[in-house]
Amino acid sequence: MTPSAQDIVTPVPEGQGATSLLPNGAPQPDIPLAVKLFAELEQRTGVGRPGHGINRTSYGLGEQIAHEIVLREAGRMGMVCEVDAACNLYMTMKGRENGPAVMVGSHLDSVPAGGNFDGAAGVLAGLAVASGFFKAGRRPARDLTLMAIRAEESTWFGASYVGSRAAFGKLTSDELDHVLRAGDGIPLGKAIDAAGGDAEKLRAGTAHLDPSRIAAFLEPHIEQGPVLVGEERPIGLVTGIRGSFRHRHAWCEGSYAHSGATPRAYRRDAALATARLVVAMDDAWKRLTAAGRDLAVTFGQVATGRDAAFSKIAGRTDFSLDVRSEDLEVLDFMRGELAEAVAAIEAECNVRFHLGAETGSQPARMDSDLLAHLGRIVQAQSIDARKMPCGAGHDSAVFAKMGVPTAMIFIRNRNGSHNPQEAMEIDDFAEAARVLSGFCEEGPQERR
Numbered sequence: 001m002t003p004s005a006q007d008i009v010t011p012v013p014e015g016q017g018a019t020s021l022l023p024n025g026a027p028q029p030d031i032p033l034a035v036k037l038f039a040e041l042e043q044r045t046g047v048g049r050p051g052h053g054i055n056r057t058s059y060g061l062g063e064q065i066a067h068e069i070v071l072r073e074a075g076r077m078g079m080v081c082e083v084d085a086a087c088n089l090y091m092t093m094k095g096r097e098n099g100p101a102v103m104v105g106s107h108l109d110s111v112p113a114g115g116n117f118d119g120a121a122g123v124l125a126g127l128a129v130a131s132g133f134f135k136a137g138r139r140p141a142r143d144l145t146l147m148a149i150r151a152e153e154s155t156w157f158g159a160s161y162v163g164s165r166a167a168f169g170k171l172t173s174d175e176l177d178h179v180l181r182a183g184d185g186i187p188l189g190k191a192i193d194a195a196g197g198d199a200e201k202l203r204a205g206t207a208h209l210d211p212s213r214i215a216a217f218l219e220p221h222i223e224q225g226p227v228l229v230g231e232e233r234p235i236g237l238v239t240g241i242r243g244s245f246r247h248r249h250a251w252c253e254g255s256y257a258h259s260g261a262t263p264r265a266y267r268r269d270a271a272l273a274t275a276r277l278v279v280a281m282d283d284a285w286k287r288l289t290a291a292g293r294d295l296a297v298t299f300g301q302v303a304t305g306r307d308a309a310f311s312k313i314a315g316r317t318d319f320s321l322d323v324r325s326e327d328l329e330v331l332d333f334m335r336g337e338l339a340e341a342v343a344a345i346e347a348e349c350n351v352r353f354h355l356g357a358e359t360g361s362q363p364a365r366m367d368s369d370l371l372a373h374l375g376r377i378v379q380a381q382s383i384d385a386r387k388m389p390c391g392a393g394h395d396s397a398v399f400a401k402m403g404v405p406t407a408m409i410f411i412r413n414r415n416g417s418h419n420p421q422e423a424m425e426i427d428d429f430a431e432a433a434r435v436l437s438g439f440c441e442e443g444p445q446e447r448r
């Protein structure tokens with residue numbers, strides 16, 4: 001293959017770039033590289049029509065392409081690249097000192113017809129920082145390991161944080177065999193093997209990562225809510241990640257009957273019963289919010305069954321329920337509220353609720369020392385950042401749960417996420433990358 005202009009690497013003399021250092025002496029991140037790679041990702045993993053989003057299916061083609069792009073760039077910088085049994089990719093730049101590494105990472109998969117920045121922004125921010133050090137002919141304080149994480153989006157396998165859990169040897173045989181990919185029904189283990197991984201190793205609980213060898217895990221990520229846009233701030237420092245419990249395939253069993261001929265007392269109206277459940281859960285949410293507790297309750301899908309008709313009482317509804325909080329106690333309380341509401345409505349409406357399996361994740365606290373350190377860097381760089389909770393699930397939750405000091409940097413983003421209209425400004429991305437570069441220059445500080 002003849003190298004294209006893009007493939008030619010121009011060696012940069014030692015010390016070049018020293019003219020544009022950050023306040024603590026860190027090199028400027030390579031933002032032009034990130035711009036180029038965002039464009040390539042959009043072009044090569046797009047659904048085919050510009051503006052209609054990108055498809056990076058977990059363990060599918062789009063995700064694979066994204067991993068290859070990132071691997072190619074890391075190779076150009078001479079980073080040491082490794083792939084684990086779950087096909088997570090690790091790219092390491094040697095540090096000036098020995099000791100546990102600083103890890104920076106996020107996921108490269110997306111929801112169907114998703115946005116180009118969700119996940120990818122974190123990986124490209126890490127690459128931009130590494131490239132900044134490389135072009136300046138310098139090294140970060142500690143080994144800097146970028147991680148491109150597989151299969152974060154639970155829309156594909158219905159399981160949370162597949163790649164990051166696998167990296168710590170925490171995927172179960174049951175999941176590998178029985179969790180199926182939406183769309184094609186391929187079991188997780190087979191999908192991992194097909195992507196070049198080794199499900200057998202994962203089955204044995206083999207871990208690639210050792211928490212004691214990781215000084216810090218930092219995940220830059222677009223904010224998927226409206227807070228930073230509303231407050232006109234470029235970045236945020238995350239204090240904690242909400243956990244959840246979910247019922248993805250719940251349904252309510254009533255009876256179909258003639259809408260005119262069936263008196264109230266004889267009805268088993270699944271639509272009415274489901275509406276009451278929605279209101280009961282919303283009432284609980286209001287009470288907890290008034291008490292200052294963190295919570296979000298969503299019935300994302302509600303539909304009457306196949307046999308529904310305009311002049312029939314609904315004999316069936318199908319619905320999903322998603323309950324999230326930073327606080328484990330609140331999640332437990334809401335489980336109790338759900339059980340009580342179900343029992344009361346079943347008795348009142350003469351229906352049966354079938355909630356099905358519960359899935360979910362534990363809330364995760366971010367590391368306070370790490371947050372304070374990032375806060376000092378933000379201040380030194382005169383960036384207007386705010387501390388904020390994180391409402392969506394992220395791989396950072398897994399690292400935090402494994403005892404790794406973990407932090408997330410949110411990047412302002414318009415129009416929400418998981419849709420083609422996601423809009424992150426590159427200037428905001430650059431602010432996050434500068435904070436990251438500043439951190440990599442200083443390295444993790446002594447822990448109290």
Ligand SMILES: [Zn+2]
Pocket residue numbers: 107118119152221
């Ligand atoms: Zn994401």
